Amino acid sequence: MVERDGYGQFCPVSMASEILCSRWTTLVVREFLCGSTRFNELRRGLPKMSPALLSKRLKELEQSGVITVTRSANGITDYQLTAAGEELRPLIIGLGNWAQRWMESRLSLKNLDPSLLMWDMRRSLDTRRLPTRRCTIQFLYPELSAAQKSWWLVVEDGKVDLCNFDPGYDVDLLVEGSLRSMTAIWMGLTTIRQETDAETLKLEGDRVLARDMQEWLGLSVFAKTPRMRA
DNA sequence: AAATCACTATAAGTCAGGCT
DNA sequence: AGCCTGACTTATAGTGATTT
Structure with a gap:
C-alpha cells in the first residue's frame, strides 16, 4: 500500500x-x-x-x-x-468460483469452523420460504465442545438472529449431524437428502420445515459452481 | 463500539562467504 | 559465473490489555 x-x-x-x-x-x-x-x-x-x-x-x-x-x-x-x-463484486465472486471449480473440496473441508458456518447461514437463509410466525431452528454438532456444540437460528419478521446459547423458545426443527456434513451441504458438495439417507444428518420436529430445508437453507453463493475436481 | 498501544513472533528480503 | 547457505535486518502480523 x-x-x-x-x-x-x-x-x-x-x-x-x-x-x-x-x-x-x-x-x-x-x-x-x-x-x-x-x-x-x-x-x-x-x-x-x-x-x-x-x-x-x-x-x-x-x-x-x-x-x-x-x-x-x-x-x-x-x-x-x-x-x-x-x-469489486464480480472479481471477488470470480475468485470464489475459481477456487470452487479448481481446488479440491477436501481442502475446504479441512477448515471447519462452526461459528463461521452459522454466521454465513444466518446471512443466506431464505426467510421468504419460512413460515411467517416466529421460527426457531436448532443446530447440534455432537462432536464439538460444549461452547461450540449448539446453535440457534431464530427467524422473526424476516430477520434472522444467531445465538449459541438457548434463547428459550420452543425449537421447531432440530438439525443434528457432523459439522463436516453441514459444511459440505452449505457448500453444495452434497445435499440434505443425501446426508439424511446416509444418516450423517438427522432432522427432528416440524415435518414441513424438515421437508423444505434444502429450499430455505440458502447455500453459499459458490454452491452452484460446477467443479473440475472432487 | 471501535480502536490503540506495547510487546512478541514470524516471514521476507539482503548480503557476504564458500563451493563447484 | 552461478548457486547455495546462513546470519542479519526489516516489515508485517498477532496477542492481550487498555483507552476514548
Whole structure:
C-alpha cells in the first residue's frame, strides 16, 4: 500500500494488486459485499484477523477509495462500499468460483469452523420460504465442545438472529449431524437428502420445515459452481 | 463500539562467504 | 559465473490489555 514497496509496474493488474493483495484485504472486501457495515460485524466474519490489522486495512481501503467511513456523534462508525468498491463484486465472486471449480473440496473441508458456518447461514437463509410466525431452528454438532456444540437460528419478521446459547423458545426443527456434513451441504458438495439417507444428518420436529430445508437453507453463493475436481 | 498501544513472533528480503 | 547457505535486518502480523 505504501509507495516504496509497490510492484513498480504501470500495468492496471499491478495497480489493483497494490490495493487488494495484502493479507486479509480480499476477505475484508468480501465481508462488505455480504452486507457488513460495522467494525464488529466485520470481525465476526473474520474471526482470525486481529482487530489492529482490521483497523489498518479499513484505513487503507478508505484511502484508496474502496469504502467510505462515517462517524456519528454517538461513537458509532459506519463503513460503506463506494461505487468503486461495489464494482469489486464480480472479481471477488470470480475468485470464489475459481477456487470452487479448481481446488479440491477436501481442502475446504479441512477448515471447519462452526461459528463461521452459522454466521454465513444466518446471512443466506431464505426467510421468504419460512413460515411467517416466529421460527426457531436448532443446530447440534455432537462432536464439538460444549461452547461450540449448539446453535440457534431464530427467524422473526424476516430477520434472522444467531445465538449459541438457548434463547428459550420452543425449537421447531432440530438439525443434528457432523459439522463436516453441514459444511459440505452449505457448500453444495452434497445435499440434505443425501446426508439424511446416509444418516450423517438427522432432522427432528416440524415435518414441513424438515421437508423444505434444502429450499430455505440458502447455500453459499459458490454452491452452484460446477467443479473440475472432487 | 471501535480502536490503540506495547510487546512478541514470524516471514521476507539482503548480503557476504564458500563451493563447484 | 552461478548457486547455495546462513546470519542479519526489516516489515508485517498477532496477542492481550487498555483507552476514548
